[in-house]
Amino acid sequence: MELAAMLARTAFATTFDVAPIVAVLFVFQIAVLRRRVPNLRRIMRGFVYVLLGLTLFLVGLEEALFPIGETMVRQLTAGALAAPDAAGVRWDDYLTVYAFAAAIGFAATVAEPSLIAVALKAEDVSGGAIGAQGLRVAVAVGVATGVALGCLRIVTGTPLPWYIVAAYAVVIMQTFRASRTIIPLAYDSGGVTTSSVTVPVLAALGLGLAASVPGRSPLIDGFGLIAFASVFPIITVLGYSTAVSAIARVRSAKTGR
Amino acid sequence: MGKNLTILLRRIADALRDIAPIIIVIAFFQTVVIRQPFPNLAGVALGLVCVVAGLAIFVQGLKLGLFPLGEAIAHAFVSKGSAVALLAFAFCLGFGTTVAEPSLIAVGNEAAEVAAEAGAIADDDDARSAYAFRLRMVVALSVGVAIVLGVLRILRGWPLHRLIIGGYVLVTAMTLFAPDEIIGVAYDSGGVTTSTITVPLVTALGVGLASSLKGRNPMLDGFGLIAFASLTPMIFVLAYGMVS
Numbered sequence: 001m002e003l004a005a006m007l008a009r010t011a012f013a014t015t016f017d018v019a020p021i022v023a024v025l026f027v028f029q030i031a032v033l034r035r036r037v038p039n040l041r042r043i044m045r046g047f048v049y050v051l052l053g054l055t056l057f058l059v060g061l062e063e064a065l066f067p068i069g070e071t072m073v074r075q076l077t078a079g080a081l082a083a084p085d086a087a088g089v090r091w092d093d094y095l096t097v098y099a100f101a102a103a104i105g106f107a108a109t110v111a112e113p114s115l116i117a118v119a120l121k122a123e124d125v126s127g128g129a130i131g132a133q134g135l136r137v138a139v140a141v142g143v144a145t146g147v148a149l150g151c152l153r154i155v156t157g158t159p160l161p162w163y164i165v166a167a168y169a170v171v172i173m174q175t176f177r178a179s180r181t182i183i184p185l186a187y188d189s190g191g192v193t194t195s196s197v198t199v200p201v202l203a204a205l206g207l208g209l210a211a212s213v214p215g216r217s218p219l220i221d222g223f224g225l226i227a228f229a230s231v232f233p234i235i236t237v238l239g240y241s242t243a244v245s246a247i248a249r250v251r252s253a254k255t256g257r
Numbered sequence: 258m259g260k261n262l263t264i265l266l267r268r269i270a271d272a273l274r275d276i277a278p279i280i281i282v283i284a285f286f287q288t289v290v291i292r293q294p295f296p297n298l299a300g301v302a303l304g305l306v307c308v309v310a311g312l313a314i315f316v317q318g319l320k321l322g323l324f325p326l327g328e329a330i331a332h333a334f335v336s337k338g339s340a341v342a343l344l345a346f347a348f349c350l351g352f353g354t355t356v357a358e359p360s361l362i363a364v365g366n367e368a369a370e371v372a373a374e375a376g377a378i379a380d381d382d383d384a385r386s387a388y389a390f391r392l393r394m395v396v397a398l399s400v401g402v403a404i405v406l407g408v409l410r411i412l413r414g415w416p417l418h419r420l421i422i423g424g425y426v427l428v429t430a431m432t433l434f435a436p437d438e439i440i441g442v443a444y445d446s447g448g449v450t451t452s453t454i455t456v457p458l459v460t461a462l463g464v465g466l467a468s469s470l471k472g473r474n475p476m477l478d479g480f481g482l483i484a485f486a487s488l489t490p491m492i493f494v495l496a497y498g499m500v501s
Contacts, residue, residue, distance in 0.1 A: 003303070013359070016357070017357060017358070017359065017452065017454065018454055019357075020353035020354055020356065020357055021350070021353060021354055021454060021455070021458065023353065024346070024349045024350050024353045025326075025330070027349075028330075028342070028346050028349070032337070032339075032342045032346070033330075033333045033334070033337060035333050035336075035337075037326070037329050037333075038325075038329060039325060039329075042321055042322070042325070043321070043322045043325055043326050043329075044322070045321055045322065046317075046318045046319070046320070046321030046322015046323060046325070046326075047318065047322040047323070047326075048318070048322075049314050049315070049317050049318025049321060049322065050315055050318035050319065050322055050323055050454065051318075052311075052314055052318075053310075053311045053312065053313070053314030053315030053316070053317070053318055054311065054315055054453060054454070055311065056307045056308070056310050056311030056314065057307070057308055057311030057312050057315060058311070059304075059307050059311075060304040060305060060306070060307030060308030060309075060310075060311055061304070061308060062304075063300060063301075063303065063304030063307065064300065064301045064302075064303070064304020064305050064307070064308065065279060065283070065301075065304065065305075065308070067296075067297075068283055068287070068295075068296070068301065069283070071296065072283070072286055072287065072291060075291050075293070076286070076290070076291065096290055100282075100286055100290075103282040103285075103286070104279075104282055104283075106278060106282075107278035107279040107281070107282045108279065110275055110278045110279075111275045111276055111278070111279055111308075111312070113312060113315050113316075113453045114451065114452070114453045114456035114457065116275065116312075116316060116319075117319050117323075117324075117453075117456055117457035117460065118456060118457075118460055118483070120316075120319070120320075121324070121457075121460050121461065121464060122480070125464055125475045125476050125479060126476055160440060160441055160444060161429075161432045161440060161444075164444055165429050165432070168425040168428075168429065171425070172422050172425065175418045175422065180477060181474075181476045181477055183417060183418050184417045184476070184477060184478070184479070184480035184481040184484070185476070185480045187417060187418075187421055187480075187481060187483075187484035188460070188480045188481060188482070188483040188484050190484065190487055191447070191448065191450075191451045191456075191483040191484060191486055191487030192451060192456050192483055193448075194448035194449060194451065195451060195452060195453045195456065196452075196453045199360050199448070199449055200360075203363075220371065220374075220438065220441065221441075222367075222441075223367075223371075223441030223442055223444070223445050224441050224444060224445060225445075226444075226445040226447075226448035226449060227441075227444035227445050227447065227448060229448060230447055230448040230487055
């Protein structure tokens with residue numbers, strides 16, 4: 001019964017989120033394009049599937065994963081505090097938290113629906129040269145690295161811009177070495193990682209950690225994990241592509257002989 | 258019917274594979290590190306069934322609905338031949354999808370609390386909600402501008418990396434002058450703007466535009482719209498922090 005109420009509420013909220021998109025599409029269709037959309041019935045059916053699927057997905061997350069995730073973050077951060085240190089916070093008191101952050105960052109990214117969408121499109125457009133699975137794993141490794149570093153930053157209380165600007169510098173250097181075709185996709189993969197699964201998980205993690213580490217304020221230090229999760233995938237996707245083409249070069253050199 | 262069933266089974270298998278890492282991570286930390294019994298196992302199992310079914314249906318919907326729709330719109334605008342109409346559409350799509358985004362509303366409210374704590378605005382409900390509302394408008398505006406800029410780039414064939422690197426340099430420079438309490442909010446705002454329905458639609462729009470315009474390559478020119486949508490909010494929010 002409770003589940004049914006929640007389904008109804010989420011379905012309503014999701015429909016409400018989509019309303020502006022539908023309105024914009026509708027207005028431009030009537031006022032500007034005035035052209036029959038091919039396969040309209042099929043597209044409508046797809047739209048209904050997207051709404052229904054997203055609703056079920058979000059309710060399931062809310063019901064199954066977010067409560068455990070929050071409890072686990074609390075238990076893990078509290079466990080680290082069990083041995084209070086007179087000398088203040090030491091960064092290595094929180095090793096399990098970093099490990100958990102990296103693992104959950106990776107797992108949440110693999111399940112992220114908008115990343116699935118972009119990876120499918122990329123595989124399609126590149127004619128299979130860029131595999132959807134490889135791309136998603138590369139992005140997930142980036143999020144894992146970023147989130148672990150972001151937790152380290154919260155514990156140590158070092159300024160956020162140092163990390164982000166340094167990551168930008170790495171991205172810029174990689175950009176000049178990477179193959180041109182991967183660059184737009186790599187830049188896009190930074191933005192798609194943070195949607196319906198990752199943002200709530202990271203927000204709970206950041207706020208929970210900042211609240212439990214002495215001397216950190218959840219309001220000031222809780223922000224920033226999403227920024228980490230949006231920059232580091234660019235680095236890993238560019239790195240992945242460079243590695244793949246390097247391997248291909250070595251292979252073709254071998255078979256050429 | 259047999260074909261539909263195969264598709265359905267394949268989607269469910271894919272969804273199970275996508276969710277498996279989350280289950281493994283949670284089970285591992287729960288049993289090995291935290292060592293506590295699993296709370297409410299039946300509820301969790303039911304929730305996981307919803308997640309898997311939802312993801313399978315969503316991906317099928319993407320292929321049937323959102324991807325073809327984005328491409329159909331792109332083709333329709335190209336054959337219409339009006340760049341102004343296309344850019345207006347791009348702005349409305351960016352602004353409209355962001356302004357009601359729930360995660361943005363949440364971040365806006367938190368940001369207002371940070372600003373009140375830091376003394377940048379008066380610490381009462383009116384001032385906070387006004388601040389949160391203005392912040393949301395600024396971010397929605399920035400995403401509108403981002404999609405316009407991204408579409409313009411596809412039309413003109415500008416190289417993406419110069420624009421993005423220029424944006425990074427701008428963000429870095431603005432960070433030096435922006436008040437401390439806005440920086441975390443600004444950096445995070447880039448990530449929260451791209452929702453699960455906007456991303457596939459905008460990606461399909463970009464790829465559709467690049468493949469229906471002569472001389473544009475879908476791989477080189479089609480992607481990149483999302484990259485703009487995660488960069489411009491940072492610039493706009495930093496500017497907002499400096500002005501207010």
